[in-house]
Amino acid sequence: MKRARITGTxxxxxxxxxxxxxxxxxxxxxxxxxxxRTGIRERRIAAxxxxxxxxxxxxxxxxxxxxxxxxxxxxxxxxGTITGDYPWPATACVVQKxxxxxxxxxxxxxxxxxxxxxxxxxxxxxxxxxxxKKALVIGAEVLSRHIDWEDRNTCVLFGDGAGxxxxxxxxxxxxxxxxxxxxxxxxxELLYQPGFSTRYPASEEGLRDRLQYLKMQGNExxxxxxxxxxxxxxxxxxxxxxxxxxxxxxxxxQANRRILEATAKRVGFNEDQVFxxxxxxxxxxxxxxxxALDEANRAGRVKEGDLLLFDAFxxxxxxxxxxxxx
Ligand code: UT7
Numbered sequence: 589m590k591r592a593r594i595t596g597t598x599x600x601x602x603x604x605x606x607x608x609x610x611x612x613x614x615x616x617x618x619x620x621x622x623x624x625r626t627g628i629r630e631r632r633i634a635a636x637x638x639x640x641x642x643x644x645x646x647x648x649x650x651x652x653x654x655x656x657x658x659x660x661x662x663x664x665x666x667x668g669t670i671t672g673d674y675p676w677p678a679t680a681c682v683v684q685k686x687x688x689x690x691x692x693x694x695x696x697x698x699x700x701x702x703x704x705x706x707x708x709x710x711x712x713x714x715x716x717x718x719x720x721k722k723a724l725v726i727g728a729e730v731l732s733r734h735i736d737w738e739d740r741n742t743c744v745l746f747g748d749g750a751g752x753x754x755x756x757x758x759x760x761x762x763x764x765x766x767x768x769x770x771x772x773x774x775x776x777e778l779l780y781q782p783g784f785s786t787r788y789p790a791s792e793e794g795l796r797d798r799l800q801y802l803k804m805q806g807n808e809x810x811x812x813x814x815x816x817x818x819x820x821x822x823x824x825x826x827x828x829x830x831x832x833x834x835x836x837x838x839x840x841x842q843a844n845r846r847i848l849e850a851t852a853k854r855v856g857f858n859e860d861q862v863f864x865x866x867x868x869x870x871x872x873x874x875x876x877x878x879x880a881l882d883e884a885n886r887a888g889r890v891k892e893g894d895l896l897l898f899d900a901f902x903x904x905x906x907x908x909x910x911x912x913x914x
Contacts, residue, residue: 589716589717590715590716590718590757590758590759591715591716591757591758591759591760591761591762591763591764592711592712592715592716592723592755592756592757592758592763592764593755593756593757593758593760593762593763593764594753594754594755594763594764594881594912594914595654595655595656595657595754595755595756596650596651596652596653596654596655596656596657596753596754597650597651597654597751597752597753597754597878597881597882597885597886598646598647598648598649598650598651598652598653598654598751598752598753598882599647599650599749599750599751599752599875599878599879599882599883600643600646600647600650600749600750601632601643601747601748601749601750601869601872601879602632602633602634602635602638602643602748602749603632603635604632604633604634604635605630605631605632605633606630606631606632606633606747607619607629607630608622608623608628608629608630608744611743611744614737615737615738615740615743615744616740617740617744622744625844625846626744626745626844626845626846626866626870627844627845627846627864627866627867628744628745628844628845628866628867628870628871629867629868630867630868630869630870631746631747631748631868631869631870631872632747632748632749632869632872633732633747633748634730634732634733634748638730639673639682639730640669640671640672640673640679640728640729640730640750641672641673641679641682641683641686641728642686643728643729643730643748643749643750643875644667644669644679644683644726644728644750644752645683645686645687646750647726647728647750647751647752647878647879647882648683648687648724648726648752649687650752650882651724651752651753651754651882652687652724652754654754655754655756657722657754657756659687659688659689660688660689660690660691661691661721661722662687662689662691662692662722662723662724662754663691663692663693663720663721663722663723664692664693664711664714664715664719664720664722664723664724665680665683665684665689665692665693665694665695665723665724665726666680666694666695666696666697666707666710666711666723666724666725666726667679667680667683667694667695667696667697667707667726667727667728668696668697668699668702668703668704668705668706668707668725668726668727668728668874669696669697669698669703669726669727669728669729669873669874670698670700670703670729670734670781670873670874670903671729671730671731671733671734671873672696675785678694678695678696679696679728680694680695680696680726681694681695683726687724689724692724693720697710699771699874699902699904699906700779700873700874700902700903700904700906701841701843701871701873701874701876701900701901701902701903701906702769702841702874702900702901702902702904702906702907702908703727703873703874703902704725704726704727704751704874704875704876704877704878704898704900705767705769705877705898705900705908705909705910706769706906706908707725707726707727707874708725708753708755708764708767708898708910709767709769709908709910711723711725711755712755712764712767715755715756715757716757718757720757721756721757722754722755722756722757723754723755723756724752724753724754724755725752725753725755725878726750726751726752726753726878727750727751727752727872727873727874727875727876727877727878727879728749728750728751728874728875729748729749729750729872729873729874729875730748731746731747731748731802731871731872731873732746732747732748734781734800734801734802735801735802736798736801736802739801741804741806742801742802742803742804742806744870745843745844745870745871746802746870746871746872746873747869747870747871747872748872749869749872749875749876749879750872750875750878750879751875751876751877751878751879751880751881751882752878752882753878753881761913762892762893762913762914763912763913764910764911764912765828765911765912765913766824766827766828766910766911767824767908767909767910767911768820768823768824768827768908768909768910769906769907769908770816770820770906770907770908771904771905771906771907772904772905773904773905775812775904775905776903776904776905777803778804778805778808778809778812778905779802779803779804779805779809779902779903779904779905780802780803780903781800781801781802781803782794782799782803783799783800784799784800810844810846810847812901812905813843813847813851813901813907814847814850814851814854816901816905816907817840817841817847817848817851817899817900817901817907818851818854818855820899820907820908820909821838821851821855821897821899821909822855823909824897824899824909824910824911825855825897825911827911828911830895830911831856832855832856832857832861833856834895835857835861835895835896835897836861836890836891836894836895836896836914837861837862837863837884837889837890837894837895837896837897838852838855838857838861838862838863838896838897838899839863839877839880839881839884839896839897839898839899840852840862840863840877840898840899840900841871841876841877841899841900841901841902842864842865842866842869842870842871842872842876842877842880843866843871843876843901844866844871845864845866845867848862848864848866849862851899863880863883863884863889865879865880865883873902874902876900877898877900881896881898890914891914892914893913893914894913894914895911895912895913895914896911896912896913896914897909897910897911897912898910898911898912
């Protein structure tokens, strides 16, 4: 069986930075509250007219360039997103058109903040069985248009951005070792966007009730997130006969510094093993892990043979971990 190996990474975040001090001017909040409760200092916000597909395309171009792969060589293109350009068709089709990746199958995965690991798993399986040879997997979000800027409980947490990886089917020991995905739909209403779709079609009442925006019960999500992130990280290590000390870089979903530090501690990682950039981008949902991976890669923090662990949790609830040898 071939292994799926990441041969290129790329990311893109919008130019506009929104700081905690900026939020203090429009909301009943303080810089200090946001910093101590979340670890977030600033986040990026897409410009007017800037689309999820625009961010995804720029991240993908950088990943393709690093891999030395032409867009037309890609035969499988998946975008993990919950903030696509349209309800349908898939943002992956827009990205395919932008890149001229005309030989690729293209679709989106809707798994909220776990979107990238779910999308990665789908592509890896295709490469392993030989159905595809070169895949592009992207996590991209413009959450700023789906959050209620009057709701201090949620709007301070999120930001926009995209990250991408090129995967190639190769012989040898390096590449994705295993992935472990889970979901529990009974938690749906703790973190979701009610409208507008089949359940709540667009209506005046819906707009009045602000159903077009993300709703979250933060402290409930917090508790389940730490438990699930911890359990699935341990599951991935155990499945490969490995321990926390064997991991060179742990890249958890960047939701909240307290969540990722609590998870890292429970799994048994020390500070040096954990990659954190939530302070600069906030929670970019399905984009956090590929953005973090690209930053770590370009900063020289991953070397050939290193063991990496991705760990994600999001609405649904969905969660999952991916273990790989770089
Ligand atoms: O990818 C998964 C996506 N979601 C998440 O990861 C979110 C997970 N949850 C969290 O990150 C945290 O629960 C939050 C950061 C959202 C909140 O932190 P917390 O320590 O759980 O606070 P809390 O919800 O218990 O709220 C504490 C207080 C409340 O006031 P009262 O009721 O105690 O008077 C909130 O109204 O903090 C208040 N509050 C704020 N105050 C100032 C909530 N948001 C703000 C704010 N500024 N922005």
